[in-house]
Amino acid sequence: MTTPVTSTGFNAGQSNSSKPSSQQASGLTSDFDTFVKMLTAQAKNQDPLEPMDSTEYAAQLAQFSMVEQQTKSNNLLEGLQSQLGLANMAALSGWVGMEARAVAPGYFDGSNEITIAPNPAAAADSVTLVVQDKNGTEVQRVALPVSAEPFQWNGLDDDGNPLEAGEYAFVIESSKGDELLLQEYAEIYFKVNETRMQGGEVGLITEGGSVVLASSVNALRDPEA
Template sequence: MIDATTYLNNVTRNDKPKTPSKELGKDAFLKLFVTQLKNQDPVNPMKEKEQLAQLAQFSSLERLTNISKAMEGLAKTVNTVIGLTSTGYIGKTVMAKGFSVSKKGAETTSASINLPVACKSVYVDVFDKKGALVRSVEMGSKNAGKFDFKWDGKDKDGKAADDGQYRIVVRAEAPSGKKVLANIEVSGKVKAINTAGGQHVLELEDGRKVLLSNVTRVVA
């Protein structure tokens, strides 16, 4: 007696994996089913309920396969549409979840920091691309909510840091002494849209990259 699961396991067990063909799968299953009927024991023939159960199982498997393929096609279509519509971000300044800021000359990009609770002390640490601490900026006490941060581009000795990209980390502490995790959004002007690994990536004018899915708002 065969069933759809056994059939699929048998036809897909090869030395080299092959993509199963939908049409061949149908024909092969039906041929096996008919062969089974022809060669069944006359004294102990397959019961009608067993036949119907096999056909129903195959029919259900076929429907699930069709639904799965339809969903894959829909997902690809939606992803394509999102990619086309996201070109509207080009030339716009966006805020997105992230940790990177950039410096060019006397200009640095800004960030928005959101605290879930009031904090007695808040520090924003600035690290270079090698992971070295460049500057630790004391922000004092802060209420719950958002506040803007803009690094002045100077290191801990008061000298101008090199141009490039930097990473910021927020150290916040509640009155109870408990560490507080802050949410950070960074800003930048969109230059281009790229697709990598099925995800849409916004390329900013300063070279930074943010996921389209991480964009929280368009500033201008």
């Protein structure tokens, strides 16, 4: 089975909510206040000979009250989530300067090597590393051993010249004969320059400026060790 690879493989799972929860809460509170004002006005101006039936209004008032309480609970939970996120970010600040391993683009400065952690299919008899630039264009193909041993990519083209500095993505293609068994982005080691809140999660900022969620990291090492 072939797993397709697209340029969206490095998205950090950002939220695409159409409206922020704070705006939703504000709208619910505004509707509740408007309803109470209308109910009060109707009660003040009703015909005493034909008083209005308050059963329906009482039911609606109860429903709006429940919504208001739920909104307050949601705001409280969001506040707690934010505090937990900040605590996690503070705890992960020790990762700055370390090398994390995850599926991420690698930054090539013109001379540094990038450590790639391939994970080929067990049934493969050949493995190829496909290097893509920031636009997703293939710039190089390198034959690798059928092994999960780390590979040091030196950033040199087939003529021995260094490629342009910038971010590169690495795809591992596992084949058996002429059949492509698996195609997926490879994990690499990248230096953590900064930790930053990314929605409700902690994001790690790479040397190239990309954001990698801390939850996607599978290994951590000291580059000086």
